[in-house]
Each structure stands twice: as structure tokens, then as C-alpha cells.
Amino acid sequence: MTELLKAAFKVDYPDFNLDVDLQLPASGITVVFGPSGSGKTTFLRCLAGLEKSGKMEMAGQVWQDENIFIPLNRRAIGMVFQESRLFPHLKVRENLLYGYKRTPVDSRRLHLDEIVRVLSLENLLERKIDKLSGGEKQRVALGRALLTSPKLLLMDEPLAALDTQRKNEIIPFIRKVEKELSIPIIYVTHSMSEVLQLVDTMVILKDGKVVNWGPVEKVFSDINLRNAIDDEHLGAVLDTTVIEHDTEFGITRLDLKGQELSVPLQDISPGQGLRVHIHSKDVSLATQPPEGLTSVLNILKSKVKRIGEKAGYSVDIELDAGQPLLATITRKSLSNLNLKPGQPIYASIKAIRMVHENQ
Amino acid sequence: MISGAVDLGPVWLTLQLAGITVLILLTLGTPLAWWLVHTRSKFRVGIEAVVALPLVLPPTVLGFYLLILLGPNGWVGGSVEALTGSPLSFSFAGLVFASTLYSLPFVVQPLQSNFESLGNAPIETAASLGASRWDAFYSVILPLSRRGYLTATVLGFAHTLGEFGVVLMVGGNIPGKTKVISIEIYDRVEVMEYSQAHILSGGLLLFSFLVLLMVYSLNKKLPVNFS
Numbered sequence: 001m002t003e004l005l006k007a008a009f010k011v012d013y014p015d016f017n018l019d020v021d022l023q024l025p026a027s028g029i030t031v032v033f034g035p036s037g038s039g040k041t042t043f044l045r046c047l048a049g050l051e052k053s054g055k056m057e058m059a060g061q062v063w064q065d066e067n068i069f070i071p072l073n074r075r076a077i078g079m080v081f082q083e084s085r086l087f088p089h090l091k092v093r094e095n096l097l098y099g100y101k102r103t104p105v106d107s108r109r110l111h112l113d114e115i116v117r118v119l120s121l122e123n124l125l126e127r128k129i130d131k132l133s134g135g136e137k138q139r140v141a142l143g144r145a146l147l148t149s150p151k152l153l154l155m156d157e158p159l160a161a162l163d164t165q166r167k168n169e170i171i172p173f174i175r176k177v178e179k180e181l182s183i184p185i186i187y188v189t190h191s192m193s194e195v196l197q198l199v200d201t202m203v204i205l206k207d208g209k210v211v212n213w214g215p216v217e218k219v220f221s222d223i224n225l226r227n228a229i230d231d232e233h234l235g236a237v238l239d240t241t242v243i244e245h246d247t248e249f250g251i252t253r254l255d256l257k258g259q260e261l262s263v264p265l266q267d268i269s270p271g272q273g274l275r276v277h278i279h280s281k282d283v284s285l286a287t288q289p290p291e292g293l294t295s296v297l298n299i300l301k302s303k304v305k306r307i308g309e310k311a312g313y314s315v316d317i318e319l320d321a322g323q324p325l326l327a328t329i330t331r332k333s334l335s336n337l338n339l340k341p342g343q344p345i346y347a348s349i350k351a352i353r354m355v356h357e358n359q
Numbered sequence: 360m361i362s363g364a365v366d367l368g369p370v371w372l373t374l375q376l377a378g379i380t381v382l383i384l385l386t387l388g389t390p391l392a393w394w395l396v397h398t399r400s401k402f403r404v405g406i407e408a409v410v411a412l413p414l415v416l417p418p419t420v421l422g423f424y425l426l427i428l429l430g431p432n433g434w435v436g437g438s439v440e441a442l443t444g445s446p447l448s449f450s451f452a453g454l455v456f457a458s459t460l461y462s463l464p465f466v467v468q469p470l471q472s473n474f475e476s477l478g479n480a481p482i483e484t485a486a487s488l489g490a491s492r493w494d495a496f497y498s499v500i501l502p503l504s505r506r507g508y509l510t511a512t513v514l515g516f517a518h519t520l521g522e523f524g525v526v527l528m529v530g531g532n533i534p535g536k537t538k539v540i541s542i543e544i545y546d547r548v549e550v551m552e553y554s555q556a557h558i559l560s561g562g563l564l565l566f567s568f569l570v571l572l573m574v575y576s577l578n579k580k581l582p583v584n585f586s
Binding site for chain 2: 071088098102144145
């Protein structure tokens with residue numbers, strides 16, 4: 001049985017409206033993605049009860065509707081913000097325990113020792129807040145939120161203020177929190193690399209409305225996404241499995257539903273999963289396999305599934321390569337190839353982005 | 360013309376007046392400043408202007424209206440007289456009342472800009488950690504507002520210390536009851552006792568300077584940084 005987070009909010013400001021109605025799985029990491037001004041933060045504030053509007057139900061419990069309104073301090077919600085928002089007059093330990101002390105004893109499921117272990121905070125406990133690095137601050141902030149034993153964790157661009165190296169330090173902890181403590185996370189970001197590293201379920205917002213939502217593979221193979229995200233991010237997200245490493249050529253071979261992809265050597269053992277992102281503009285199409293030699297390593301046998309609307313000189317094509325794949329070609333090429341839905345096609349892939357590669 | 364020892368009565372009375380006034384102002388100023396920062400009421404701008412009035416009004420104007428208000432025929436003085444038998448004008452209680460109004464902006468404005476700079480983030484963060492508004496105010500806002508309270512206390516105290524016009528209008532010049540330092544200095548000068556005027560004036564000058572010095576150096580040591 002999947003528990004649900006039901007959220008229906010309507011917020012009207014003079015220059016901004018939010019209108020969403022979603023039923024999300026109350027488990028895993030749900031990434032809310034969108035450009036700035038799309039309503040991501042407002043959506044999060046609604047979930048937190050900081051904007052009184054609409055209805056919300058968490059795993060069968062009503063948190064707000066026409067009659068009920070549970071204020072933030074009595075919602076089982078933990079929040080992590082872009083700025084750590086640690087209390088500068090308290091030490092790390094006191095910051096961590098601030099929410100713990102205010103959580104009713106019988107609701108405390110997570111305790112200091114466990115959180116300190118999961119987030120590796122052992123050496124920070126007696127530090128002052130201004131003696132922490134940016135990454136350490138965010139780990140403490142995450143720990144402080146978790147020590148309220150929340151049923152839902154809201155994270156508002158928690159890595160946006162950190163450099164790439166610090167980001168990569170924190171992301172495994174966020175995955176770990178979700179896996180080991182099984183706390184569902186709603187994660188707001190505008191960073192595609194964070195999306196791909198964290199996401200289970202994805203919600204794309206634009207101008208206060210939900211453009212698309214669902215499992216990440218489904219969302220990213222939607223050709224209508226072009227209007228909602230930057231052109232450069234358009235493209236399918238594929239889940240592959242590592243077959244083997246070819247150290248001589250510095251290549252890792254991946255399995256995609258029986259077909260093979262080669263990527264630069266990865267530090268992942270065979271049999272493990274690797275999520276890749278193939279930008280639609282890196283995919284070119286041919287009706288026949290290339291004759292003779294080609295420098296392109298990755299060619300997937302596919303079928304044309306859907307031809308998108310023509311816009312300007314280009315057009316998006318949705319392909320079926322075992323998993324959905326997107327290609328952006330010119331309208332001229334479309335006419336030359338005379339593509340029709342159902343037609344077999346060879347997709348040459350010029351570049352594959354691994355999700356831990358920072359874009 | 361050197362006379363005997365300086366009469367310390369006015370000094371003591373002034374310190375009492377300033378101390379009590381500041382305590383009252385911190386108590387009333389805190390909710391007022393908080394309200395000014397967080398309200399969406401249309402009256403906010405009006406109230407803000409009223410709070411700032413003592414900054415621009417000549418003290419004699421303020422003193423004149425207070426004299427009427429606190430006198431036996433005014434609404435405050437009249438009701439107090441009905442209750443206690445004596446009006447507020449020309450009494451120490453009347454001086455406290457007057458000083459409270461007169462020094463109001465010096466306490467409310469630093470607190471207001473302090474609360475404004477903190478914004479909603481600390482309260483919301485504390486709420487996400489299970490703290491009610493009161494709890495959050497005591498456990499987070501107050502400790503983060505040490506600078507604001509220090510500035511408010513010192514400015515309120517020092518400003519009350521130096522008040523002259525309002526005191527003269529409302530309290531007169533009754534030794535032991537309403538005669539404060541600034542009026543004592545004026546009296547000494549009137550009767551050409553410059554040496555005593557010097558001692559009191561120099562003392563006040565030095566005290567004010569030291570207090571401000573302390574505030575500015577402490578302010579550097581109390582960083583307020585919520586991010």
C-alpha cells in the first residue's frame with residue numbers, strides 16, 4: 001500500500017498565482033523543479049502551513065482543510081533551507097537538540113546518537129556555529145530538522161549556496177536519510193544535477209502550475225516538456241546497469257534493456273545501476289545503421305513513437321529504445337528522413353551525462 | 360564663586376527617573392516594535408509617525424500638552440487625582456509618564472530596526488522545530504536581539520538623562536521630587552555658580568561619552584547573523 005501526500009493549494013497574490021492539486025507518494029524523494037518564480041518555494045510554504053490556503057493530507061492525516069489547520073509548530077514537518085538558519089547563539093549540540101526538546105517524548109523516533117552517526121557529526125558537537133563550513137552547517141541543519149522525528153522533510157534549495165565539492169559531500173547524506181530513516185522528502189531545486197542525483201518522483205512547476213509530474217523517466221521523456229525547462233536540459237533520463245569496465249580504453253559498458261551504451265570509466269561495480277541523462281540535441285537519427293566505420297560508439301536501435309510539434313527550425317521526436325528517448329532534429333531532416341510513427345530508426349548518441357557529473 | 364559640595368539629590372533623582380523610564384519603555388516598546396514590524400494593519404504608518412513625533416517636536420510643545428493632560432483638569436491627571444488625591448503634574452510619577460513619551464522613539468526605533476533585520480526567518484525556523492511564537496521569541500528572537508536591546512537601553516537612558524524642556528514644563532523644579540540634573544545645571548548657571556555647573560555638566564558629558572563608547576565597542580562584539 002502506498003501512502004499518499006495529497007496537496008491542493010490556491011494562492012493568489014497580485015503578481016503571482018499558485019494553483020496545484022497533487023497526490024504524491026509519501027515516500028522517497030520528490031523533487032519540485034522549476035525556474036525561479038515558478039512557485040516552488042510558495043508550494044513548500046503551503047505544505048509547511050506558512051501560507052493558509054487549500055487542503056493537505058499526509059498519509060491519511062488531514063493537516064489542513066476548510067475546518068482544520070495545524071500550525072507549523074505542531075506539524076510533524078522538518079525543514080531545511082537554502083541558508084542553514086542555525087541559531088548563532090547556540091552551539092551545534094544545542095542547535096541539534098532545539099527541536100528534539102520540543103518534540104513530545106512519545107513522538108521521538110530519532111535520537112541524537114543515531115543522527116550524529118548517520119550525518120557524521122561526531123566532531124562538530126561542541127563547535128560554535130560560526131566555526132562551521134557551509135557544508136557542515138547544512139549537515140547540522142539537516143540533523144536538527146530530523147531530530148524532530150518528522151513525518152515529512154521539506155528541503156528548499158538546501159545546496160544552492162554550496163560549491164560543487166560541498167554539494168557532492170551532502171547528497172549521499174540526503175539519500176541516506178531517505179533510505180535509512182525512511183522519511184519522505186520534498187526537495188525544491190532548480191539544479192538539474194541535483195534532480196538527477198536525488199529524484200524518485202518529479203514535479204515540474206511553471207508559473208505556479210504543475211506542468212508535469214510522476215516518475216522521473218516518464219516526466220523527462222515527455223516531449224511537451226520543452227516549454228517548461230531550459231532547452232539544454234531537455235532529454236530522456238535512462239536507468240542502466242553497469243555490465244563491465246574496459247580499463248584499456250577507459251570505458252564502462254552499460255546495459256539498457258538489452259542494448260549497450262559505453263561511457264567514460266565509472267567508479268561503480270558491475271551489476272549496479274547508473275542513471276544517465278541524454279540530452280535530446282545530442283541524439284541524431286538515421287534510417288539505416290551507418291555503413292563502414294564510425295567514430296560514434298553509441299547507436300541505439302529504436303522506433304519512432306511520436307513526433308512533436310514543429311517549432312522554428314527544429315522538432316522533437318520521442319523514440320522507443322527499450323526506454324523512452326528524446327531527439328531534437330531539424331525540420332529539414334524530418335522531411336528528408338520522412339519519419340512516421342512506428343518506423344524503425346537508429347539513434348546515434350554523441351554525449352551521455354552521468355548524473356553525478358555536474359552540469 | 361566656589362560654594363560647598365555638589366548636591367547629589369538631582370543626580371540620584373535623574374538616575375532613578377532614567378532607570379524607571381527605560382524599564383517601562385523596554386516593556387512597552389518590545390510589543391510595539393514587534394507589532395510595527397509584523398503587522399499588515401493600515402494604521403501602521405500612522406502609529407509609526409506618532410512614535411517618531413518626539414524626535415521632531417520642540418520639548419516645550421510636548422511638555423505643554425502633557426502639562427494639560429496630566430494636570431487636575433486633564434484626562435490622565437484628572438482620573439489619577441480622583442484615584443489618588445493628587446494630580447500627575449509636578450510629581451515624580453508625572454515625570455516618568457512624560458519621559459516615557461519623550462524617549463519612546465529612542466527605544467522603539469532600535470528595537471524595530473532590529474526585529475526588521477531579523478525578519479520572519481528565525482520565527483519560522485523555530486516553528487518548524489516545534490516552538491510556539493512565545494517560545495520562539497524567548498529562545499531565539501531575544502538572544503539574537505542583544506544588540507538592539509543594548510542600543511535601545513542606552514539611547515533611552517541617555518536621552519532621558521538629558522531631558523530639560525519637558526521636565527521643566529511638566530515637573531517644574533521641586534527639589535527631591537522633580538529637580539533633575541539638567542534643571543539643576545540651569546539653576547546653577549542662573550545664579551552664576553559656574554563651578555558646580557561645571558562639575559555636573561562635565562560629569563554628564565563624560566558619562567554620555569563613556570556610555571556611547573561602550574555601546575559601539577560592544578556592538579562590534581555582538582554579531583547578529585542569522586543565515
